[in-house]
Amino acid sequence: MGNNQFIESNVRERSFIDIWDDPNSFKYNRKFTPEKIEENCQGCYYVERCKGGCNSVSLHMTGKLHNTSFCLRRIEEKKLDVKSSKTYKK
Numbered sequence: 001m002g003n004n005q006f007i008e009s010n011v012r013e014r015s016f017i018d019i020w021d022d023p024n025s026f027k028y029n030r031k032f033t034p035e036k037i038e039e040n041c042q043g044c045y046y047v048e049r050c051k052g053g054c055n056s057v058s059l060h061m062t063g064k065l066h067n068t069s070f071c072l073r074r075i076e077e078k079k080l081d082v083k084s085s086k087t088y089k090k
């Protein structure tokens with residue numbers, strides 16, 4: 001994602017399958033919990049599935065993970081001037 005904090009390993013040092021199967025790899029995605037969601041996605045019913053949209057977009061546009069500024073659901077709701085009746089409750 002253009003940021004060294006997301007480098008999981010080096011395939012010249014470990015096999016891809018070892019990197020992929022490592023439970024400590026990709027923590028930002030695999031260890032996601034709804035409490036990590038940021039303001040753009042707060043209260044969204046789809047948080048557990050969506051995890052705040054594309055993290056690459058989110059990080060580059062807002063400086064935060066799990067906080068995308070380009071959510072099609074939100075755009076459609078705004079366009080149709082409706083609010084989702086479903087909200088996420090912790």
Ligand code: SF4
Pocket residue numbers: 040041042044045046047050051052053054068070071072073074
């Ligand atoms: S990107 Fe949209 S659908 Fe996904 S969690 Fe955020 S608000 Fe919900």
